[in-house]
Amino acid sequence: MGRNIYVTKSYLPPRGEYDAYLDRIWESRWLTNMGRLHEELRERLKEYLRAESLELFTNGHLALEMALQALELPAGGEIVTTPFSFASTTHAIVRQGFTPVFCDVRPGDGTLDPDLLESLITDRTCAIVPVHVYGNVCDDARISAVAARHGLKLLYDAAHTFGETVDGRSVCTLGDISMLSFHATKVFHTIEGGALVYPGGRYDDILYKLKNFGITGQESVEYVGGNAKMTEFQAAMGLCNLDHTDELTARRGVLDGLYRGLLAGVPGLRLLERDPRVQYNYAYMPVVFDSQADRDGAFALLAERGIHARKYFYPCINAYDCYRGRFDPADTPEAKKLSEQVLTLPLYADLDEETVREICEIIHG
Numbered sequence: 001m002g003r004n005i006y007v008t009k010s011y012l013p014p015r016g017e018y019d020a021y022l023d024r025i026w027e028s029r030w031l032t033n034m035g036r037l038h039e040e041l042r043e044r045l046k047e048y049l050r051a052e053s054l055e056l057f058t059n060g061h062l063a064l065e066m067a068l069q070a071l072e073l074p075a076g077g078e079i080v081t082t083p084f085s086f087a088s089t090t091h092a093i094v095r096q097g098f099t100p101v102f103c104d105v106r107p108g109d110g111t112l113d114p115d116l117l118e119s120l121i122t123d124r125t126c127a128i129v130p131v132h133v134y135g136n137v138c139d140d141a142r143i144s145a146v147a148a149r150h151g152l153k154l155l156y157d158a159a160h161t162f163g164e165t166v167d168g169r170s171v172c173t174l175g176d177i178s179m180l181s182f183h184a185t186k187v188f189h190t191i192e193g194g195a196l197v198y199p200g201g202r203y204d205d206i207l208y209k210l211k212n213f214g215i216t217g218q219e220s221v222e223y224v225g226g227n228a229k230m231t232e233f234q235a236a237m238g239l240c241n242l243d244h245t246d247e248l249t250a251r252r253g254v255l256d257g258l259y260r261g262l263l264a265g266v267p268g269l270r271l272l273e274r275d276p277r278v279q280y281n282y283a284y285m286p287v288v289f290d291s292q293a294d295r296d297g298a299f300a301l302l303a304e305r306g307i308h309a310r311k312y313f314y315p316c317i318n319a320y321d322c323y324r325g326r327f328d329p330a331d332t333p334e335a336k337k338l339s340e341q342v343l344t345l346p347l348y349a350d351l352d353e354e355t356v357r358e359i360c361e362i363i364h365g
Ligand SMILES: *Cc1c(COP(=O)(O)O)cnc(C)c1O
Pocket: 059, 060, 061, 062, 085, 086, 088, 089, 131, 157, 159, 160, 181, 182, 183, 192, 193, 194
């Protein structure tokens, strides 16, 4: 058949819309280093996300690393995080010289289990880095209470929550800092890109400098920074895509409803819990099988028909080769089990309903 359906498909705006921004870049000859389009995107995102402060980066991962740097945590401290995420979350912690301590997740929605959090805190703990995995919003009330009680910084990996709200509040405004990813596969993208959101201008100065080598003036360099600046070409893509985000989210919402309707109550399968207080962005369609064998079987059956689901997130981060001998995935049994039984199905705005029905029929078996 030669057909291939992937788990996601990057959105591209109508070509003319991007070209109009390219004309502006050609006129200004300003290609990167916080140009006009960069500033325009920053302002528009602040408004769209109802963020007090927002800094743009060339990708989400470096944004996360620079957030850890901006929080000015004690060198080598312990950071409590989740093993059920994309590699970036833990890698950022380790690359910044901190020690990750893994907290297990709630099987219902895959987010960090607040019941276990406090038992992992030691006198070396300096921060908590939870993940709103698949756009499922963490229990912020309880996590932030623990952070406050122990004087810990709270940095959310909010890579999956673009545009979401909880009880009417923009999800990316939770915690001391939240990181958003604008990678091509995410619901809103700038090809590669990311942002940090935080209250009241608190980290404006340090983040702006960190992403530009720590340079603070023509003759002074104040921080050991890096290069994580968003280019004008990335900002242009973001400005185009932002105009289409609501319409794309609505379309994904329809497909999400169709999937949920067709898969609800199927024996041997469960869907992750939804929180009625959350307005979702329908970024991902994870389903959880009763066993790893069933999950792998469904994955293979779909692949035979050219439908490429993904085992997001498998393996757990604490089972990665690069961390062998340092952590034991058995310490986080729920995360381990979820990673072995979850399958993320294709979901993107122009996926057709026929394909969703076909995928569900294959899964029904
Ligand atoms: C995509 C992603 C990141 C990293 O973002 P990039 O923009 O790709 O660098 C971090 N954490 C999670 C959970 C992600 O899904």
